[in-house]
Amino acid sequence: MKIPAPRGRVSATLIDLLQNRGGSGHANAYGSLNLLVDEALAATPDLLRDEDLQLALFCLYELHYSGLDGVEDAAEWDPELIRVRARLEAAFENLLRRTVPVPELPAPDSEAVAETLFRLAADDDGASVSRYVAGKASVEQLREFLILRSVYQLKEADPHSWAIPRLPVGRAKAALIEIQADEYGGGRVERMHSKLFGTTMEGLGLDSGYGYYIDQVPALTLASSNAMSLFGLNRRLRGAIAGHLAAFEMTSSIPNSFYARGFRRHGFTDDVTYYFDEHVEADAVHEQIAARDLAGGLAEAEPDLLADVIFGAATVLAIDALLGEEQLRAWQAGESALLAPLGNDGGTAEAALAATAAAGGVTA
Numbered sequence: 380m381k382i383p384a385p386r387g388r389v390s391a392t393l394i395d396l397l398q399n400r401g402g403s404g405h406a407n408a409y410g411s412l413n414l415l416v417d418e419a420l421a422a423t424p425d426l427l428r429d430e431d432l433q434l435a436l437f438c439l440y441e442l443h444y445s446g447l448d449g450v451e452d453a454a455e456w457d458p459e460l461i462r463v464r465a466r467l468e469a470a471f472e473n474l475l476r477r478t479v480p481v482p483e484l485p486a487p488d489s490e491a492v493a494e495t496l497f498r499l500a501a502d503d504d505g506a507s508v509s510r511y512v513a514g515k516a517s518v519e520q521l522r523e524f525l526i527l528r529s530v531y532q533l534k535e536a537d538p539h540s541w542a543i544p545r546l547p548v549g550r551a552k553a554a555l556i557e558i559q560a561d562e563y564g565g566g567r568v569e570r571m572h573s574k575l576f577g578t579t580m581e582g583l584g585l586d587s588g589y590g591y592y593i594d595q596v597p598a599l600t601l602a603s604s605n606a607m608s609l610f611g612l613n614r615r616l617r618g619a620i621a622g623h624l625a626a627f628e629m630t631s632s633i634p635n636s637f638y639a640r641g642f643r644r645h646g647f648t649d650d651v652t653y654y655f656d657e658h659v660e661a662d663a664v665h666e667q668i669a670a671r672d673l674a675g676g677l678a679e680a681e682p683d684l685l686a687d688v689i690f691g692a693a694t695v696l697a698i699d700a701l702l703g704e705e706q707l708r709a710w711q712a713g714e715s716a717l718l719a720p721l722g723n724d725g726g727t728a729e730a731a732l733a734a735t736a737a738a739g740g741v742t743a
């Protein structure tokens with residue numbers, strides 16, 4: 380994806396370093412980056428909403444996905460960058476472990492785990508964004524909704540795929556493969572969920588290129604994506620990524636029916652709503668497989684991972700609740716949920732970026 384615009388001293392230094400790796404003086408640049416990270420971590424009042432630090436972590440993770448334009452692929456395993464990533468990850472994980480409310484642990488058998496996860500999902504009232512989309516959202520708000528979701532949805536399923544080689548041969552791994560095969564379209568490009576989401580974006584006049592709107596997306600949305608990458612890219616957190624996927628699937632089917640309704644209300648047809656319609660059906664099945672066979676099966680096979688399975692699921696719900704609150708607060712106040720509104724031209728990124736810069740939303 381394109382290199383994002385920096386949002387503060389840490390992301391500016393990191394991006395500069397990524398673009399000039401191997402250049403003279405880059406050893407010093409690592410030193411100053413580490414110092415800046417430590418200072419910023421010590422000073423931030425809220426790491427979840429810290430634009431600079433969440434963007435820096437997002438860029439470091441992106442090296443493991445499709446990469447950043449103009450940055451060498453070898454940067455992925457640069458030990459100095461891994462060290463910076465580990466510092467940010469430690470602080471982020473620590474924050475999640477301290478703040479995400481986790482229910483009492485069930486017995487490590489698949490039925491008890493599934494029951495706990497279903498109860499957790501049922502207690503979640505994160506459906507409010509989907510109700511707003513169904514009944515009230517304007518076309519402009521639908522565009523914003525898609526842009527916010529595009530950070531994950533245009534690479535849908537990828538963060539959970541890191542878990543595949545990390546699970547032992549058995550029920551949990553088979554379940555994960557069954558779900559992921561559907562997410563990737565069962566071998567058919569036109570049915571890949573990331574591809575379907577792109578079609579929905581294009582139906583609203585948006586660009587479906589991965590990362591096209593990255594400069595519009597607030598820290599909390601980046602944090603939601605970063606949490607998946609944190610869990611997916613660390614083998615020790617394989618329980619958390621399994622629980623994360625389970626909670627994702629369990630809170631998908633009904634909200635997607637509301638999203639589809641919201642888009643139809645404005646006259647958008649089946650080709651635009653197909654992404655949502657597909658999830659109403661698919662995730663009603665996926666949630667059963669994910670809760671019982673993936674999360675439950677993993678807790679049975681590796682009881683030591685039980686706490687992290689539940690922690691991963693609870694993290695999805697906690698971050699989603701914050702995201703929903705932030706989005707609804709903006710929309711109900713008649714404001715944009717993006718860092719700056721897209722404008723009336725259907726939202727070119729150039730227009731959006733100019734607006735962001737003019738509003739002082741980007742500081743270098």
Ligand SMILES: [Fe+2]
Binds near residue numbers: 562
């Ligand atoms: Fe999906």
Ligand SMILES: [Fe+2]
Binds near residue numbers: 562665
């Ligand atoms: Fe799914």
